[in-house]
Amino acid sequence: MKKLHFLEVEGNSRGFYTLLGVFGLISLIGMFAAYYMEHHGHYVTGMSNQVVWGTPHVFAIFLIVAASGALNVASISSVFAKTAYKPLARLSGMLAIALLAGGLVVLLLDLGRPDRLIVAMTKFNFLSIFTWNIFLYTGFMGIVAVYLWTMMDRPYNKLTKKAGMGAFIWRLVLTTGTGSIFGFLIAREAYDTALLAPMFVIMSFAFGLAFFMLVLMASYKYTDRPLGDYIINRLKNLLGVFVAAVLYFVIVYHITNLYSADHQGVSAFILADGGIYTFLFWVVQIGLGSLLPLLLLYGPTGKNRTMIGLASALIIIGGLAQLYIIIIGGQAYPMVMFPGMEVSSSFYDGVVASYSPSLPEVLLGVGGVGVTLLLVTVSVAALKFLPASLADEVADPHAK
Numbered sequence: 001m002k003k004l005h006f007l008e009v010e011g012n013s014r015g016f017y018t019l020l021g022v023f024g025l026i027s028l029i030g031m032f033a034a035y036y037m038e039h040h041g042h043y044v045t046g047m048s049n050q051v052v053w054g055t056p057h058v059f060a061i062f063l064i065v066a067a068s069g070a071l072n073v074a075s076i077s078s079v080f081a082k083t084a085y086k087p088l089a090r091l092s093g094m095l096a097i098a099l100l101a102g103g104l105v106v107l108l109l110d111l112g113r114p115d116r117l118i119v120a121m122t123k124f125n126f127l128s129i130f131t132w133n134i135f136l137y138t139g140f141m142g143i144v145a146v147y148l149w150t151m152m153d154r155p156y157n158k159l160t161k162k163a164g165m166g167a168f169i170w171r172l173v174l175t176t177g178t179g180s181i182f183g184f185l186i187a188r189e190a191y192d193t194a195l196l197a198p199m200f201v202i203m204s205f206a207f208g209l210a211f212f213m214l215v216l217m218a219s220y221k222y223t224d225r226p227l228g229d230y231i232i233n234r235l236k237n238l239l240g241v242f243v244a245a246v247l248y249f250v251i252v253y254h255i256t257n258l259y260s261a262d263h264q265g266v267s268a269f270i271l272a273d274g275g276i277y278t279f280l281f282w283v284v285q286i287g288l289g290s291l292l293p294l295l296l297l298y299g300p301t302g303k304n305r306t307m308i309g310l311a312s313a314l315i316i317i318g319g320l321a322q323l324y325i326i327i328i329g330g331q332a333y334p335m336v337m338f339p340g341m342e343v344s345s346s347f348y349d350g351v352v353a354s355y356s357p358s359l360p361e362v363l364l365g366v367g368g369v370g371v372t373l374l375l376v377t378v379s380v381a382a383l384k385f386l387p388a389s390l391a392d393e394v395a396d397p398h399a400k
Helices: 014-040 055-070 072-078 083-109 114-122 129-152 154-183 196-222 229-259 261-273 276-298 305-332 359-382
Strands: none
Touching (some): 014 083, 014 359, 055 072, 055 083, 055 196, 072 154, 072 196, 083 129, 083 196, 129 154, 154 305, 196 229, 229 276, 261 305, 276 305
């Protein structure tokens, strides 16, 4: 591989200011949506005392999970010594921080009382996975920042492998902790399984890499920098493997539930009787978010940049649908209060909870994506995250 030259993106062009304005406006709309919900109260959302985690949580968890996966490219470079990925390591680390920041902004503003965060940061219950995640999220930002520093400051390049190993282990623990938030909730039949922890890990690989590829291709297209087929083909093949792995875990999850008498009802609900959740599962998550991307990535269109970008976008849409089913569908399914007993009351026992996302909820979630992209836009203009060229003769270690 030839010597790499990293350069900032020109920060005084019309295109740059247009992106700043667009992403800044999206972020601002998200903040106004949060203010609207906080000012008027919970009733303006689609949430209730049965569905307490709504659409903003879907976006927040997606961004947090994708943050871990976005770092995968840097981890492959430093931890597994794959030199082909080295030119992308800086962008990978920066995008991981930006995605986590966007997810945490949504999570904070969706609390209803963001000022109560000080309680969560000073009163710790170490029997709660939520407490552990406070340390995991802040620690992730810190360790990835150190990782980037070792990559970008030449005298400390020798520490990159160690910092990368630390970041790799930390992100696996972080995603495991995020999946365990749901896996530890034994009262909800859709959540009560240890399989959710490793499934969230592999979901992070797919979602994060899909987001990374879109950012990479857009960055080089709109800055007129060369981006060769070598890098794109390696990334898209890796992306296909991750999508297939997510599909495998989904199949195992439902087979396990169908085998267990206690969980047959919730899988039947998702697979056949869940209305909108069944539609999202088969059409959006499986069809558009898994099978079609695999066809686009490995079929005749596998070398077409537009089709690769479309596959990445579909994976993100499928990922949001998957988390919507897990988070909201899992709450909508009736909770079994007394297993083996019949319960009858006027408080919706045995009734599927209704939930329809309100516009402010959706705008808050999209606002988190805007925060992420705003941070990425500012970062690539402020610091040297992008190589000046990723043409095949530069990026391919076997090029002559």
